Amino acid sequence: MFLKLFIIFFFNLLFQTSSQNINFSYNNGFNPPTDISIQGITTVTPNGLLKLTNTTVQKTGHAFYTKPIRFKDSPNGTVKSFSTTFVFAIHSQIPTLSGHGIAFVVAPNPSLPYGNPSQYMGLFNISNNGNATNHVFAVELDTILSTEFNDTNENHVGININSLKSEKSFTAGWWDEKGLFKNLSLISRKPMQVWVDYDGLSHRIDVTMAPFNEDKPRRPLVSTVRDLASVINQDMFVGFSSATGSVLSEHFVLGWSFGVNGVAPPLALSRLPKLPRFVPRKISDFFKIGMPLISLFLIFSLIFLICFIVRRRRKFAEELDDWEKEFGKNRFRYKDLYYATKGFKEKDLLGSGGFGSVYKGVMPGSKLEVAVKKVSHESRQGMKEFVAEIVSIGRMSHRNLVPLLGYCRRKGELILVYDYMPNGSLDKYLYNNPEVTLNWKQRIKVILGVASGLFYLHEEWEQVVIHRDVKASNVLLDGEHNGRLGDFGLARLYDHGSDPQTTHVVGTLGYLAPEHTRTGRATTATDVFAFGAFLLEVACGRRPIEIQQESDETFLLVDWVFGLWSKGNILGAKDPNMGSEYDEKEVEMVLKLGLLCSHSDPRARPSMRQVLHYLRGDAKLPELSPLDLSGGAMMFGVQDGFSELGMSYSSSVFKGFTGGSSIADSLLSGGR
Numbered sequence: 001m002f003l004k005l006f007i008i009f010f011f012n013l014l015f016q017t018s019s020q021n022i023n024f025s026y027n028n029g030f031n032p033p034t035d036i037s038i039q040g041i042t043t044v045t046p047n048g049l050l051k052l053t054n055t056t057v058q059k060t061g062h063a064f065y066t067k068p069i070r071f072k073d074s075p076n077g078t079v080k081s082f083s084t085t086f087v088f089a090i091h092s093q094i095p096t097l098s099g100h101g102i103a104f105v106v107a108p109n110p111s112l113p114y115g116n117p118s119q120y121m122g123l124f125n126i127s128n129n130g131n132a133t134n135h136v137f138a139v140e141l142d143t144i145l146s147t148e149f150n151d152t153n154e155n156h157v158g159i160n161i162n163s164l165k166s167e168k169s170f171t172a173g174w175w176d177e178k179g180l181f182k183n184l185s186l187i188s189r190k191p192m193q194v195w196v197d198y199d200g201l202s203h204r205i206d207v208t209m210a211p212f213n214e215d216k217p218r219r220p221l222v223s224t225v226r227d228l229a230s231v232i233n234q235d236m237f238v239g240f241s242s243a244t245g246s247v248l249s250e251h252f253v254l255g256w257s258f259g260v261n262g263v264a265p266p267l268a269l270s271r272l273p274k275l276p277r278f279v280p281r282k283i284s285d286f287f288k289i290g291m292p293l294i295s296l297f298l299i300f301s302l303i304f305l306i307c308f309i310v311r312r313r314r315k316f317a318e319e320l321d322d323w324e325k326e327f328g329k330n331r332f333r334y335k336d337l338y339y340a341t342k343g344f345k346e347k348d349l350l351g352s353g354g355f356g357s358v359y360k361g362v363m364p365g366s367k368l369e370v371a372v373k374k375v376s377h378e379s380r381q382g383m384k385e386f387v388a389e390i391v392s393i394g395r396m397s398h399r400n401l402v403p404l405l406g407y408c409r410r411k412g413e414l415i416l417v418y419d420y421m422p423n424g425s426l427d428k429y430l431y432n433n434p435e436v437t438l439n440w441k442q443r444i445k446v447i448l449g450v451a452s453g454l455f456y457l458h459e460e461w462e463q464v465v466i467h468r469d470v471k472a473s474n475v476l477l478d479g480e481h482n483g484r485l486g487d488f489g490l491a492r493l494y495d496h497g498s499d500p501q502t503t504h505v506v507g508t509l510g511y512l513a514p515e516h517t518r519t520g521r522a523t524t525a526t527d528v529f530a531f532g533a534f535l536l537e538v539a540c541g542r543r544p545i546e547i548q549q550e551s552d553e554t555f556l557l558v559d560w561v562f563g564l565w566s567k568g569n570i571l572g573a574k575d576p577n578m579g580s581e582y583d584e585k586e587v588e589m590v591l592k593l594g595l596l597c598s599h600s601d602p603r604a605r606p607s608m609r610q611v612l613h614y615l616r617g618d619a620k621l622p623e624l625s626p627l628d629l630s631g632g633a634m635m636f637g638v639q640d641g642f643s644e645l646g647m648s649y650s651s652s653v654f655k656g657f658t659g660g661s662s663i664a665d666s667l668l669s670g671g672r
């Protein structure tokens with residue numbers, strides 16, 4: 001009976017002690033978290049790391065082995081030996097600062113619900129810190145110096161009992177075989193090993209550290225003798241506590257083993273899960289969100305830039321041929337002209353004529369005021385000759401010519417740049433009830449100016465230049481109201497080729513000499529004819545051809561003046577707007593000269609040299625009577641058939657022209 005009882009007791013004892021000889025280890029990570037309870041912000045990463053805290057500030061994280069550990073055989077017994085080893089790592093966003101650390105904990109419950117974050121490391125709070133009723137044994141890996149707990153530095157390992165004030169602590173590090181101390185930085189982002197051993201007999205507590213892959217050093221880092229009987233209850237829970245402060249830090253446990261009544265099973269370091277490659281959060285965010293955004297932005301700005309450049313290229317594209325090298329000085333860049341006229345705005349439009357529109361502009365560099373004439377021109381044929389002529393004319397400087405500063409060529413466009421004439425063109429002072437009119441003195445000055453300009457073109461320049469488009473709107477007034485001829489030779493651009501079949505006569509109706517329309521050839525005499533019309537225009541203040549709106553009748557200035565002269569009242573033709581101060585003889589002379597220049601026979605017209613003599617009074621106009629000029633038949637105007645020639649008129653005067661008078665009839669019917 002006694003033996004039986006003894007055997008049962010013995011076996012019971014044996015069974016009890018052996019069943020309490022518990023040990024466990026996590027070598028392959030904590031995934032799935034078998035027998036592990038996690039609380040707070042603790043998570044287990046997909047690759048098995050126990051991540052006690054993430055980068056959330058002021059939070060705690062706990063992980064406990066869920067099964068109770070029997071530390072004592074009886075409630076009042078002695079604490080058995082126990083041993084643990086783990087590998088941890090701390091990732092801080094800032095390399096030099098982290099918070100707040102990791103603690104290995106032996107606690108009465110598998111949770112620490114009242115543990116505060118920050119310096120309390122998730123273990124205690126302000127009211128229970130240091131209270132013996134806590135029954136908490138901890139080994140802290142503290143990364144912050146908390147003076148209130150008598151910490152020695154911000155990188156220490158301590159043995160704590162019921163309190164954050166360590167029983168004993170030491171700077172993190174290890175003693176190598178030669179007995180030399182080597183610092184370890186807890187926040188180095190490198191994994192490190194820790195061993196905690198309690199000897200139940202000697203009550204000695206040893207904490208040892210070593211870098212990853214080092215064997216356990218023989219000399220412990222922190223060591224103290226303390227009987228834990230009053231701290232550790234019979235059944236306790238083991239685990240980890242961690243907390244964050246204001247510095248964003250992640251605390252990891254890579255592997256863990258624990259054993260009572262024996263040495264904790266060594267960890268198989270090579271099998272532990274790997275730490276994530278550390279990328280500071282700002283950079284990772286930058287790469288995750290910033291990079292795509294930035295590249296998208298870059299791509300868009302690149303596309304925009306390319307579009308911009310292409311559009312700009314197209315917008316400012318010019319045509320430049322080899323032969324233009326010699327005119328380089330006179331060649332303008334389209335871009336400059338574009339900016340000078342503020343993009344050829346309607347606002348700056350000075351007027352439009354048969355060849356194109358004229359814009360006012362200010363050159364960007366020189367601040368020179370210019371008039372920019374845009375002429376649309378499709379064919380490139382004859383362009384070289386034209387440009388050559390235009391430029392050579394531009395080179396001559398005569399006070400009665402509008403200076404041509406240069407030109408520019410684009411696809412289908414020729415652009416001519418002239419000096420800006422502040423007082424505009426003469427036609428504005430003559431017809432349509434002008435606001436400002438000119439007195440006779442001013443008119444004769446303009447007439448003389450235009451005559452000497454035209455004379456210069458015909459005879460004084462090294463070659464004969466035919467203007468081809470003399471008329472009031474091509475006479476511009478400069479600052480001193482001097483008459484200046486503009487648009488010289490432009491008509492020629494549309495009038496190229498010597499083949500009479502294809503030649504187009506270009507000019508303005510009313511200024512075109514009859515033989516010009518018949519033969520298509522412009523001569524100095526055709527210019528004189530146009531000058532005659534101009535003289536009558538200035539003296540009478542009327543256009544050479546007017547179409548009466550109501551009656552649809554065509555008024556021909558030459559016919560009218562001639563008619564008045566025949567009746568002996570030539571002065572009746574003078575412009576009533578020119579005031580009363582005039583020299584009757586002079587007006588009469590100008591009117592007669594106008595008629596003489598308008599003679600239908602080119603041989604009967606004077607040359608510009610003679611015209612100048614008459615105007616200056618150096619020679620007397622030959623005594624003429626209406627009969628001399630008429631010869632009983634129509635002598636003036638443009639009566640001979642010219643509609644056989646395919647004509648393109650550049651004049652708006654032609655629009656709505658339906659005929660009426662004798663001459664107009666002949667114009668339309670193709671002559672007699």
Ligand SMILES: Nc1ncnc2c1ncn2[C@@H]1O[C@H](COP(=O)(O)OP(=O)(O)OP(=O)(O)O)[C@@H](O)[C@H]1O
Pocket residue numbers: 350351352353354355356357358371373402418419420421422424425469473474476486487508650
């Ligand atoms: N250099 C200039 N300075 C100031 N204004 C000018 C200048 N050149 C032309 N203009 C203005 O621009 C207007 C239009 O000129 P444009 O030469 O295009 O037409 P037009 O002389 O009436 O006819 P055409 O095409 O037969 O020459 C003119 O009436 C004149 O008011």
Ligand SMILES: *[C@@H]1O[C@H](CO)[C@@H](O)[C@H](O)[C@H]1NC(C)=O
Pocket residue numbers: 040041042043054055056
């Ligand atoms: C930290 O972990 C907690 C709990 O898993 C989660 O709610 C929180 O969003 C995490 N914070 C960060 C910054 O990852």
Ligand SMILES: *[C@@H]1O[C@H](CO)[C@@H](O)[C@H](O)[C@H]1NC(C)=O
Pocket residue numbers: 076
């Ligand atoms: C344990 O010790 C307490 C006093 O420290 C005592 O009151 C109690 O009876 C003891 N229990 C046993 C089972 O010895």
Ligand SMILES: *[C@@H]1O[C@H](CO)[C@@H](O)[C@H](O)[C@H]1NC(C)=O
Pocket residue numbers: 114125126127128
């Ligand atoms: C501190 O923890 C104790 C339990 O250990 C709890 O009763 C107390 O309310 C807590 N105090 C604070 C301020 O959290």
Ligand SMILES: *[C@@H]1O[C@H](CO)[C@@H](O)[C@H](O)[C@H]1NC(C)=O
Pocket residue numbers: 127131132133
């Ligand atoms: C320790 O905690 C217990 C229970 O939580 C409490 O009754 C006691 O007053 C505390 N002691 C101190 C010194 O705070």
Ligand SMILES: *[C@@H]1O[C@H](CO)[C@@H](O)[C@H](O)[C@H]1NC(C)=O
Pocket residue numbers: 150165
């Ligand atoms: C903390 O340290 C100070 C001086 O370093 C000392 O006076 C004090 O007693 C210490 N407190 C504890 C609880 O060790």
Ligand SMILES: *[C@@H]1O[C@H](CO)[C@@H](O)[C@H](O)[C@H]1NC(C)=O
Pocket residue numbers: 153155171183
């Ligand atoms: C080790 O740490 C201590 C305290 O932080 C410091 O004074 C010492 O310079 C460090 N030594 C090395 C080798 O880093």
Ligand SMILES: *[C@@H]1O[C@H](CO)[C@@H](O)[C@H](O)[C@H]1NC(C)=O
Pocket residue numbers: 021022023259262263264265
């Ligand atoms: C761990 O415990 C088992 C029995 O549960 C035992 O066989 C093994 O030897 C123990 N290992 C160590 C290192 O104590």
Ligand SMILES: [Mg+2]
Pocket residue numbers: 353473474486487
């Ligand atoms: Mg003009």
